Amino acid sequence: MGYKTVLKGLLPLAATVLSTGAFAGKTELTVYTAFEADQLKEYEKSFESAHPDIDIRWVRDSTGIVTAKLLAEKNNPKADVVWGLAATSLMLLKQEGMLQPYKPQGVEKLRKSFVDNAATPSWVGAEAWVASICYNTVEGEKNNVPAPASWKDLTKPVYKGHVIMPNPNSSGTGFLDVSSWIQMFGEENAWAYMDGLHQNISRYTHSGSKPCKLAASGETTIGISFAYRGAKSKKKGAPLEIITPTEGLGWDLEATAIIKGTDKLEAAQKLMDWSITREANTMYNKYYAVVGIPSVEKQVPFYPENIGKKMIDNNFEWAASNRQAILAEWQNRYDGKSDPK
Amino acid sequence: MSYLSISHLQKSFNDLLALNDISLEIEKGEFICFLGPSGCGKTTLLRTICGLESQDSGSIIQDSVDISRLSAEKRDFGIVFQSYALFPNLSVFDNIAFGLVNQRRPKQEITDKVNELLSLTGLQEHAQKYPSQLSGGQQQRVALCRALAMEPGLLLLDEPLSALDAKIREHLRREICRIHRKLGLTTIMVTHDQTEAMTMADRIVVMNAGRIEHVGTPEEIYLQPASAFVADFIGTSNTLYGEIKDTSLLLPGWTAPVALVEKRTGGETTILIRPEHLTLHNEQPSGPHAQGTISDIEFLGSQLSVELKLDDHQTQSNKALKATLSLQDAHHLTLTRNCPVWISVQPNNVCLLAEQEASAA
Amino acid sequence: MNVLLKQNPLTRLSFSGQGAGIVLSIIGMLVFLVLPVWSLLSRSVENKDGEFIGLANFAYYFQTPALLESAWNSLIIAAACTLLVTSSAFLYAYALNRTSMPGKSVFRLLAQLPMLAPSMMPAIGLIYLFGNQGVIKEWFPADSVYGAGGIIVGLSLWCFPHALIIINTALSLSDKRLHEAARVMGTPAWRRFLTVTLPAARYGLISAALVVFTLVLADFGVPKVIGGQFDVLATDIYKRVVGQQNFQMGAVVGVLLLLPSLLAFGLDRFFQRKQQESFSTSAVPYKPEANTTKDTLALIYCSVVAIGLMTVIGMAIYASFVTFWPYNLSFTLANYDFDMMDGGGWDAWFNSIEMAFLTALIGSLCIFLVAWLNEKTKGLKQSRNLLHLLAFMPLAVPGLVLGLGYIFFFNHPDNPLHWIYGTMTILVLSTIAHYFTVPYLTATTALKQIPNEFSAVADSLKVSQAQLFRRVTLPLSLPALLDISVYLFLAAITTVSAVVFLYSTDTTLAAVAILNMDEAGDTSPAAAMATVVFVSATVVRLIHSGLTASLRKHSQAWQLK
Known part of the structure; x- marks a missing residue:
């Protein structure tokens, strides 16, 4: 009888669902992002090969929605890190006191406009x-x-x-x-x-x-x-x-920040460190002409040339x-x- | 003590009193029929006996055990429904073996038991068929086998023949009686069909509006109905109102009082006369009689049914009288519509209702 | 519990297990249906900080012309679709029942196509047909397919099978004897139609109209994809909640969405009761006679409708294989490389299949059990009446409203069931709750056909009710159970309404992925994902037909009648 076999086949499926366990030994970071979907896989792979002990769990949506979500979750944050969200949004979160300041390694190599101007920055930019x-x-x-x-x-x-x-x-x-x-x-x-x-x-x-x-x-x-x-x-x-x-x-930075209150601070800091490395910048430069470390910048194919010159003097604070x-x-x-x- | 003893059962559904102070004793091995019109409470009584309904008050004692508050599966009965209620996805064999298998009886024992029942009902060659492949009568016999398989102390039949054709019904009627005689099983059957009750039952329990009207053998019920209702429900009968004086009864329209067989105190009373007990005459007979006019004649095959109106204008009963007579008797008479006839009755065929009944009616 | 104590000791003792089942079912319905809706209602009269502010949110809503306009738009769309779908489905059903045109079974099958697709699929198909780069752009009756016109056509296509099923049933129940009597009296055909056919089908028509009205009001897949700047309540609620995380306003829109649905539900119940009164069980089914003109017209009409449905669905499938619409029409599978796009990738599809399987499995069992408890057990009358009432409630609650209610109820930190938030479990449970009623009715109908005497017979044979259930009730109900599970599967794999608020990154669903891809402008991949869902649903449908056929063959012996 066919239907019996089907039912039997379903049981193990149900069992696996019920026993959705955590990944053993790895730190899972919940990362909110507005990076483009077609970039995520590569970013994740590059980071995870540098830090095999950390798993990224992406939550991706449009900038406005990620911002609204973070604000809505203010009292009960679900994200550990934000990697790839508009700097203006991150500033807003900073004003709300939701960001954990951290000075990542190598921050001095970045363009000045790519770093939050506090002594211990709350966010650092990836690309524009x-x-x-x-x-x-x-x-x-x-x-x-x-x-x-x-x-x-x-x-x-x-x-x-x-x-x-x-x-x-x-x-x-x-x-x-x-x-x-x-x-x-x-x-x-x-x-x-x-x-x-x-x-x-x-x-x-x-x-x-x-x-x-x-x-x-x-x-x-x-x-x-x-x-x-x-x-x-x-x-x-x-x-x-x-x-x-x-x-x-007009332009904006996609930047990285740590959400205050995360219980995975160490892993979050590793991600923030890595997000401004030369390697990461080279990776961003595949898609974006203007990145944090000017020396890695190369012309992006099909990109309008000299786009940097037309970028306005953006007042993020305002x-x-x-x-x-x-x-x-x-x-x-x-x-x-x-x-x- | 009797096998089944029911006392003062009371049961109501919302405002409707379904069982009104029912008391009844049933002896071991008896075949009892609950008879009555639909809604009289006979099925409720049956369902209460087996625990499918619960009474509001009163008790039921079966085989010296008080089962009043036992749930159905703890009581000892087998049941057959009008709709057969056979499990359509199980074969005849599996239907009958259903309860036995559940009790994990040895396989051989089950097979023997089922085969025994199948041969008892003549269904041997149908064992592997499914219910839908059988005729209605065969299905009902399977249902009967299934009910008997667990060897219950009490067999309940809920209108078992009502869904069947007339011929098959008659056949199965005899079959059930034969099985009953053979097994000697205490049996209660619910029916609204008086012929069924008359032919099958040792005793009939006539019910109406939640009450027992009469309990008795078929003869008693027919000849000495305890109430107008019973008389009316069992066969047909003429209801008349008369006056008792000393040892005779004066009927309105009658020329002279009819002698009474039993002794009664005087006064107004209700009497019943079966149509076949009225004798018709073309000429004025000697002895007490009444005169009337034939208003209708029906030919019923072996019998003739005659409707007539008494000439007496003081007739209290607005019902016309009914008389039946055999074709043979009719031969000696000239019976046409509107022709005058005379009627008479034998004193022992006049049935007086019990006194309280008489006043109630 | 009062209800329990009122029962007499006999029933209470002997059926305590089943009584517990009934009480448990009621608690289940309360937790997964009533309380979430209640949370939504209460949230709509609170401010951001959870303080009671009366009807202030509603006042704000009604003072904002833009928001009010969505409500108005919703009503217009719903009215237009209701009219369009009910009339076209009636003609289609009429052709199927009252003419002897050829190919009826094919037409019956083709009309079901939209049920195998999420509502976004016909909308996507319409974009490729009538969009600015559509192949037959000029044929579209309105200026642009983006807006009211596109929404009406898209939703009408999607609702068509739902209305057809109801009207078809109503027409097939019509009594042949009435037609014959009318004909004998020399009534002309048009009068027979007006005096016999229409009145007999009128409750079916009303019911279909109300169902379409509710579906249209609550769907947001179509307006999201093809609505352009034309806002409706359903897209509004999504915008408030997902776009702005403004839950109070979302709750207000939810309440506004709930009200007309409740009204439609009440009307439907009212008319259904009437229909039951007028329906005669002894009706003789109508057998149409050949009539060349009528049959030809019917054939043409049904062909047009069926081809229309196939074209729209087919167009979405075709576009999913095109490299770069409209400039490079060469064949490609690149659009199926979901892992490079928004929406959750192929995982979304796996999740959907898993969710649909679990919904079908758990849902069928739960719903059947509830129906069985309600139909086949004794005692606890008031509780069972309550359960029956609750079982009908999901029909009146739009999916978006239920989904939003789930957020409010289950995402509350104090809720002991908080942990199911963001898991597969909540998706499965919300889908079961959302689609509870139709399977429940199917199960109840099937169980009603099983005589109540069986349970008495089992008692007399000292066989437990559980044994009876296993050996008799369950085998007899298998066809109905199969119907229920496939219904739930299809509903689960195509739905977006409740789950769009409840999925998390680990539990993205294919239907939601279609929305997200479309939102990101990836229309061809959205079409590809829709195609994947459509094919999955079709395969499951075919498996179901196969199983049903084999089941019928297997049980032929005992189903002669």
Whole structure:
């Protein structure tokens, strides 16, 4: 009788589930991250080969969501380390007193802007990710939509319905766009700019890479995203042009920090140490042009050249302390979609 | 002491009094029928005896053991239901052996026992079949075997024949009686079919509205019904109201009083006369009689059923009288609709209801 | 417990084991259904710090036009889908029952396709058909597939089989004799349709409409994938909770989602009771006669619907094998390299299979046992009535609401069951609770067909109820048990609604992975994962058919009737 065999087969399965045990002898670190999913495996492998006694357990989501999750878990933290979260978010956590300061070995080799400026830093940067516009040349031609050269171009009527950008509430990329516009144009002008831009936006996405992926697949002509994602899609053969607007580029650091109260402090510190080693920086440089140790930097294929020069003089402190107010204002203005189309 | 002694059973479902002060003694080896219309409490009584229902008060003693509060599986009975309730996924053999196997009896013993029962009921060649491959009558016999397999002290039959065709019913009726005689097993059968009860039972318990109306042999029940209900339920009967004076009874519409067989105190009373006990005449007979008009005639094969109305306008009973007579008797008479007839009755065929019954009715 | 004491000693003593079972079942229902929903309700009237603030959260909600608009959008979508699905499913069922068109069994099968897929799959299929790079983009009736239009079409496709099953049953129960009587009286066909067919099916139609309404309201897979900027309650609740970790507002939206579902549930119960009253068990099944015009029309209609369903699902499958949509259409398996993407990789699929197996196994046993306790044991009448009522409750609780309730209830540090939070266990339990009612009804129906006399016979034969259960009840109920387990398996492998709040990094699920991949813009891999789920579900469905057939063959001997 067939069904009996099936039932018998199920029993061991149930047994294994019930006996989900811990890995013997290894320290398991719960690491919250907003690194791109396609980078995680490599990062994990590199770190674990350097520290075979530590296992990484990733919890990955968009920047905004990881931030919100960490804040929500403030009284009952689940993460040990945050590796790869926007510096602005980490500053916010620092203000909330959630980070464990630690001076990792070799911190002096990093760019100064990549290190929290306290005596014992609460976070250290890994790489910088930089805002960019992904422009689909095929769709541009088909729809008669010219390539924009500046942020301001995007408010022109010709772009109506052809632009997608990430929602800053959930996406770190979305937030660095908004924060950079405010820093570059001034508060009032920036909101006026966004009011105009909003008219042309067809959709706000949850994730920062989705606009570029949608541009890559022609679902939209223009996706406001970040350079790495554009380069990656271009490598795959997407008809993309990665545009770095003339006014300047918002950027943020993906940084590492230890969550206060972790009972695996030693392992967490090992991870923080390793995250700024030369080896780690070389690894980041495969994807990002600007990393913590300038001497390892090499040109990243398909990456826009000299992107570093267009990066604005980002005031992280300001961005972090105004983050919540900016997001609330943004949500009030645009998240309503009082005009859905 | 009797085998099964039931005293003062009381049971109600919400507002409905299902068993109202039931007391009954059943002797070892007796075949008892619970008879009554649907909803009279006969099935509830049966289910209470075996513990499927629990009484609110009263006691049941079986074979000198008080089983009043024992749960069903601790009591000693076998049961057969109207719906057979055979296990469809088990063969005839496995159905009958179900209880024996559970008791881990030796294999040989089980086989012997089952085969014995199968041959008792003539089902030997069906042992390996499934219930759905058998006819209704065969299935009911399997159910009977299953109930007998554990050699219970008490056999309960809950309308076992009601689902069967008329012919098979009659056959199985005799079969059950034969098995009962052979095994001498105390048996209680619930039925609403009076013929079944009359032909099978040693004693009949007639029930109505949660009460026992009459307990007696089939003859007693038929000839001396204890109440109008019993008389009406068993066969048909004419209910009349009369007045007793000294040793005779005056019936409305009758020319003269009818002599009484038994002695009664005077006054108004209810009497019953079976239709077959009314004699019809084309001419005025001698002795007490009444006159009427035929309102309807029904041909029933071996018998003729005649409905007539008494001419007396003071008739208290608004029921017309019924008379039945054999075809042979009818030959000597001229019976057509609207023709006048005379009726008479033998004094020993006039049944007086018990006094309290008479006043209640 | 009052209820216990009221029973008389006989029943109490002899059935104490089963009584304990019933009490245990009730406790189970309370812990895994009632209390989580209660936690949600209470959270909706608290502020961030857990202080009671009355209806302030609701006041805030209703003062925010953007939020209010989601509620309005939800209602519009639900109304549109209900109308569309009920009418199209009715026509389809009508063709299956009342015409003699060829290929009915094929059409019956094809109509079930969407049940084997998570709701995101038809939405993804629609994107490849009608999206900005869709192959037949121009055919879409609205401006853009992203928005209300896409949501309505996607959800309608997904709900279609659910409505069809109900209406099909209603139509097949219709009494042939009524049709004959009407015909003998010379009633024209259109009047027969209006006076006989429609009234007989009306409770089925109402029931189907309410089921679709509830499903649409509670689904967020479709609006998430294809909704664009068109927000509905279901996506709102997700945004508040996952995006902003704003649990109070999430609870408020949850309550708003719960109310219409409760209303629909109440109406459905009301009409079902009416239907039972009007249904005659002696109905003679209707046998349609050949009618060339009618049959041809029916064939065309059913073909269009079936091809539509196949195209949308098929498109998602096709796109999953395309290298780089729409610029490089060469074949690839790269989209199935899930380990390089968001969503949890192939582990998500393994987790899903494991979760679905456990749900099917544990769920079938628990649900069947509860149904058995309720149907086949005696005594404890009030408790059993309560249990029966509780068993129906899951129908009225949308998955998102249940999932959110689980967070509130089980993630509370004081809850002794806190440890199940973030484990496979909570996923399995929430899924069983969410999908409890339909299997429970299946089990109850099957058990009702087993005569109550069996238990009396067993008593008289000194055979325990447990033995009776093992040797008779269970074998007789095997087909129903198989149906239940496959239903639970399919539900578990395709669901996102409750589990989206409850999965953890170690227990990501395939259906949730589809969402996350789509969210990250990886539409083709999302299509690939949907295909994997679809194929898994299909395989299980086929195994189920095989098992059922072999079971039927095995038990043929005793199932002649």
